Amino acid sequence: MPQGPSFWFDTRIYLAVTAALLLVICFYNPYAAVLGAVLLYALYLYGWERYTSRQKEINNYLETVSHSIDTAAVQAVNNLPLAMVIIDHQGVIYWRNNLFAEWVNNPAEPGQLLGKFWPNLAVDKIAGKDGRIKLEADSHYYEIIHCAVDNSLTVLYISDVTAMESDRLAGCRTQTVLAYIQIDNYDDALTGLSESQRTAVLGEVNRLLAEWITELDGHLKKYSEDTYIAVLNRCALDRLMTGDKFDILDRIRSIQAGNKIPVTLSIGAATGESSVAELGQRAQAGLDLALSRGGDQAAVNISGKVQFFGGKAKAVEKNTRVKARIVAQAIRELIEQADSIVVMGHTGEDFDSLGAALGVAKMVHHLGKQVRVVVSQPGLAVDKLSELLLDYEEYRELFISPMQAALLVNAKTLVFVVDTHRPELVAAPDVLAAAERTVIIDHHRRAETIIANTLLVYLEPSASSASELVTELLGYFDEKLELNRLEASALYAGIVVDTKNFAVQTGVRTFEAASYLRRAGADPTLVRHLFRVDFETIKSRAAIIETTEMPYEGVTIAICPADVKNAQVVAAQTADMLLNIEGVRVSFVLFNTDDAIGVSARSHGDINVQVIMEKLGGGGHQSVAGAKIRNASAELIKAKIIELVDSYLKESGIHESNSAARSEKAR
Numbered sequence: 256m257p258q259g260p261s262f263w264f265d266t267r268i269y270l271a272v273t274a275a276l277l278l279v280i281c282f283y284n285p286y287a288a289v290l291g292a293v294l295l296y297a298l299y300l301y302g303w304e305r306y307t308s309r310q311k312e313i314n315n316y317l318e319t320v321s322h323s324i325d326t327a328a329v330q331a332v333n334n335l336p337l338a339m340v341i342i343d344h345q346g347v348i349y350w351r352n353n354l355f356a357e358w359v360n361n362p363a364e365p366g367q368l369l370g371k372f373w374p375n376l377a378v379d380k381i382a383g384k385d386g387r388i389k390l391e392a393d394s395h396y397y398e399i400i401h402c403a404v405d406n407s408l409t410v411l412y413i414s415d416v417t418a419m420e421s422d423r424l425a426g427c428r429t430q431t432v433l434a435y436i437q438i439d440n441y442d443d444a445l446t447g448l449s450e451s452q453r454t455a456v457l458g459e460v461n462r463l464l465a466e467w468i469t470e471l472d473g474h475l476k477k478y479s480e481d482t483y484i485a486v487l488n489r490c491a492l493d494r495l496m497t498g499d500k501f502d503i504l505d506r507i508r509s510i511q512a513g514n515k516i517p518v519t520l521s522i523g524a525a526t527g528e529s530s531v532a533e534l535g536q537r538a539q540a541g542l543d544l545a546l547s548r549g550g551d552q553a554a555v556n557i558s559g560k561v562q563f564f565g566g567k568a569k570a571v572e573k574n575t576r577v578k579a580r581i582v583a584q585a586i587r588e589l590i591e592q593a594d595s596i597v598v599m600g601h602t603g604e605d606f607d608s609l610g611a612a613l614g615v616a617k618m619v620h621h622l623g624k625q626v627r628v629v630v631s632q633p634g635l636a637v638d639k640l641s642e643l644l645l646d647y648e649e650y651r652e653l654f655i656s657p658m659q660a661a662l663l664v665n666a667k668t669l670v671f672v673v674d675t676h677r678p679e680l681v682a683a684p685d686v687l688a689a690a691e692r693t694v695i696i697d698h699h700r701r702a703e704t705i706i707a708n709t710l711l712v713y714l715e716p717s718a719s720s721a722s723e724l725v726t727e728l729l730g731y732f733d734e735k736l737e738l739n740r741l742e743a744s745a746l747y748a749g750i751v752v753d754t755k756n757f758a759v760q761t762g763v764r765t766f767e768a769a770s771y772l773r774r775a776g777a778d779p780t781l782v783r784h785l786f787r788v789d790f791e792t793i794k795s796r797a798a799i800i801e802t803t804e805m806p807y808e809g810v811t812i813a814i815c816p817a818d819v820k821n822a823q824v825v826a827a828q829t830a831d832m833l834l835n836i837e838g839v840r841v842s843f844v845l846f847n848t849d850d851a852i853g854v855s856a857r858s859h860g861d862i863n864v865q866v867i868m869e870k871l872g873g874g875g876h877q878s879v880a881g882a883k884i885r886n887a888s889a890e891l892i893k894a895k896i897i898e899l900v901d902s903y904l905k906e907s908g909i910h911e912s913n914s915a916a917r918s919e920k921a922r
């Protein structure tokens with residue numbers, strides 16, 4: 256390679272040093288110095304000549320190299336084993352490499368529409384966006400990575416994954432999926448119908464199910480009036496999970512053949528590298544889980560991991576009180592047999608868990624036994640109730656800390672857990688772990704985790720609150736049982752909290768429980784006192800509202816400032832308040848806890864916030880839900896929620912109906 260510009264710089268240094276030596280020689284012998292100067296000048300001319308000719312060589316060399324690199328780059332892009340296409344926002348081809356033309360078997364000149372070659376490709380979903388999609392075209396499968404390069408162009412890197420996809424499809428065609436399907440509200444939906452109406456409803460369910468299974472290339476067998484078994488392959492299940500997301504649930508729910516109550520389905524499906532016997536067990540467990548979460552949903556178990564789909568209908572209130580009566584009797588027997596009894600709710604107790612706990616304490620006292628309620632820490636609700644309990648001799652030492660409870664509890668202690676069934680959410684996890692005799696009374700939809708080895712689980716997602724359930728149990732416990740003013744008011748306050756003052760989650764049984772409590776002495780003035788808040792709380796709510804943003808029509812999201820006291824309750828109250836704004840359909844408020852960011856989510860019921868919160872590891876109910884997320888900032892969680900809401904609104908068609916309504920208004 257030719258030498259660079261430093262050569263001329265070096266030469267000039269040598270010449271300068273020689274000139275300096277000539278000056279010294281001049282002092283001793285001027286003739287020799289003149290001769291030396293002539294020689295030096297000749298050397299300078301020679302050096303300059305060499306330098307300029309080398310410069311020319313370098314320039315030629317660089318031109319040759321860069322030309323080779325350009326040619327190599329163009330060749331590399333044109334002959335990539337990946338196809339590349341650059342399109343504009345309308346999907347017009349701006350540039351493509353040779354491989355793309357080869358794959359579509361057409362010159363695919365710039366200016367043509369990409370959709371002309373691949374009509375299946377939803378260009379509007381990729382133009383201007385970053386992401387990755389799969390495409391099936393002309394008996395080939397392609398994976399497309401799309402990157403928006405500036406405001407107008409998108410580069411598509413396309414690989415042919417036909418061989419890989421064929422292997423996967425061959426594998427999934429042979430993997431079996433077993434599903435149990437049940438009409439989960441058979442009695443309620445068919446009660447009061449004439450024989451011909453019943454036949455019409457059931458005929459429609461059969462027809463829709465048979466049609467659905469045929470579309471999926473599966474097999475369906477009805478094995479009782481309201482239950483079916485289906486066998487599919489894994490490809491069909493994947494299509495259900497990624498595509499229409501079990502829209503059969505919606506189709507069944509919209510049957511109108513004389514029925515006043517919508518018919519709903521629950522599905523338990525299982526697949527994975529397991530034996531058929533194991534698949535059967537998992538499918539049955541999935542169906543039980545779907546039913547215990549309130550029905551109208553599918554629980555899919557893939558190699559032991561469960562995912563839920565659907566769950567749009569409200570959990571339907573069961574008419575029968577038989578269960579409440581049987582549970583009340585069972586609880587009575589368990590209390591009679593127990594040596595010591597402890598009750599706990601969820602951590603960060605509210606009036607529902609405390610009201611329900613007080614109701615259970617009443618049952619124990621009624622049988623002449625001692626009871627303690629473990630509370631996780633002081634809080635708004637605990638403080639208010641503790642103050643009022645002082646007026647009642649029998650309740651002065653009712654509340655104890657988890658540390659005190661740990662000394663009291665042994666394997667024989669009967670532990671009641673109310674208003675939660677998740678072991679990680681209870682007020683005193685260590686106390687629960689030490690107990691071997693546990694009873695759960697809860698109104699939440701069944702979560703994936705549930706306290707194990709229980710004596711009795713009374714889980715009724717159709718009930719408004721744990722306080723409603725305990726009130727009913729008190730009614731069947733003993734007709735001689737009489738509540739005092741505080742017990743009745745605390746239970747009433749529990750119902751008020753969870754129903755947002757009888758606005759959500761209410762059924763006939765909620766109002767019956769409320770009127771039972773009112774008759775038993777529940778005092779609205781006392782309840783009002785329980786909910787009264789200080790000036791600081793009102794200011795905190797205003798501070799949260801100040802941060803509210805509306806990323807989409809009807810969607811509000813706010814962040815609670817870090818220094819707010821009792822942040823969880825204040826955030827929950829503010830999320831409730833945001834729903835009172837005209838046009839708001841869903842609200843989210845984020846708040847700080849000791850070790851995580853909490854979210855309170857609310858809706859009027861048409862948007863299922865439970866489904867959205869479950870995607871963040873939380874839960875709750877259709878219109879009241881929440882989550883706690885560790886190791887992420889509030890801003891990041893906010894962005895994630897906005898993304899989840901966007902997908903939810905798109906999937907349920909709410910975005911489209913909003914924009915249709917807008918254009919209707921504009922006209």
Ligand SMILES: Nc1ncnc2c1ncn2[C@@H]1O[C@H](COP(=O)(O)O[C@H]2[C@@H](O)[C@H](n3cnc4c(N)ncnc43)O[C@@H]2COP(=O)(O)O)[C@@H](O)[C@H]1O
Nearest residue numbers: 605607824827828855856873874875876879880881882883
């Ligand atoms: N991490 C979680 N995992 C699963 N499920 C969760 C999680 N976090 C919350 N949830 C469930 O989501 C709903 C809503 O919870 P929330 O915190 O937003 O609201 C509850 C209380 O904070 C709120 N509340 C309590 N006191 C008051 C009051 N004085 N005024 C207004 N609101 C109040 O009411 C909600 C009652 O919830 P419940 O006791 O669980 O029924 C909830 O179901 C969580 O379990």
Ligand SMILES: [Mn+2]
Nearest residue numbers: 607674721753
């Ligand atoms: Mn509750």
